Amino acid sequence: MYHMYCSDVTRTVVVGAASEEQSRMHDTVARAQAAALAKMKPGSKGKSVDAAARDLIDRTKYKGRFIHGLGHSIGLAVHDGGALNPSSDLVLRPNMVFTDEPGVYVPGFGGVRIEDDVLITKKGPRYMSTAPRGLLEL
Numbered sequence: 001m002y003h004m005y006c007s008d009v010t011r012t013v014v015v016g017a018a019s020e021e022q023s024r025m026h027d028t029v030a031r032a033q034a035a036a037l038a039k040m041k042p043g044s045k046g047k048s049v050d051a052a053a054r055d056l057i058d059r060t061k062y063k064g065r066f067i068h069g070l071g072h073s074i075g076l077a078v079h080d081g082g083a084l085n086p087s088s089d090l091v092l093r094p095n096m097v098f099t100d101e102p103g104v105y106v107p108g109f110g111g112v113r114i115e116d117d118v119l120i121t122k123k124g125p126r127y128m129s130t131a132p133r134g135l136l137e138l
């Protein structure tokens with residue numbers, strides 16, 4: 001919280017050194033997050049932002065493993081009412097703030113989510129969260 005406004009950030013942690021598969025999974029989600037970010041511009045529809053991440057994931061071995069919407073608006077409430085998901089007709093406008101939080105989840109193996117908060121500006125998207133986005137090895 002900052003002056004009553006919420007943030008919502010997710011990082012993924014692996015205990016020990018990441019395996020090749022864990023690294024590949026994290027890299028896929030990172031690329032999906034970046035693909036969605038590139039679409040987070042004024043005039044974009046929520047469903048097209050979601051599709052940028054979902055289509056990327058669905059072209060990999062993790063097809064169908066992104067099992068939630070891409071993100072949500074955020075402000076005085078952490079889930080502020082607007083959604084970025086496959087059925088969202090919401091149109092992005094300058095000064096709106098959304099999360100960009102793709103993930104993949106494989107039963108019996110594990111999951112990855114990377115979540116950051118993004119300000120929509122006339123010039124395009126701007127990350128408001130600055131924590132390192134890499135896979136954390138503990």
Ligand SMILES: [Mn+2]
Nearest residue numbers: 008099101115
């Ligand atoms: Mn969230």
